[in-house]
Amino acid sequence: METDILRRAYELGEYILETGATVRACAAHYGISKSTVHKDVSVRLKGASPSLYSDVRKVLDKNRLERHIRGGEATRRKYLAENS
Numbered sequence: 001m002e003t004d005i006l007r008r009a010y011e012l013g014e015y016i017l018e019t020g021a022t023v024r025a026c027a028a029h030y031g032i033s034k035s036t037v038h039k040d041v042s043v044r045l046k047g048a049s050p051s052l053y054s055d056v057r058k059v060l061d062k063n064r065l066e067r068h069i070r071g072g073e074a075t076r077r078k079y080l081a082e083n084s
Contacts (some may be wrong), residue, residue, distance in 0.1 A: 004042070005016055005044060006044060006048050008040060008042040008053075009040040009041065009045045009048060010045070010049065010052065011047070012018050012026055012030065012037055012040050012045075013040075013041050013045050013049070013052045013053070013056045014052075015029065015030075016041065016057060016059050016060070017052075017056060018053055020059055020062075020063070022060075022063045022067075023037050023038050023041075023060065023063075041053070041056050041060070042057075042060075
């Protein structure tokens with residue numbers, strides 16, 4: 001069972017690196033909770049593969065810094081759709 005969890009952590013980390021996905025998008029893609037994705041890539045991956053962890057951490061930090069922009073864009077699209 002432990003190997004399955006680590007395999008999932010590696011797979012989630014690789015997916016985030018390849019696509020630049022957010023934790024929420026990754027969770028939706030794999031059909032698991034955001035908490036599980038976050039635990040896998042921030043705790044389990046750190047112990048199993050520090051180099052992959054650091055690469056994933058960079059993507060997640062970038063996503064965190066840009067989230068206010070994505071939220072504003074979503075609101076803008078919402079109101080444009082309502083008014084047209």
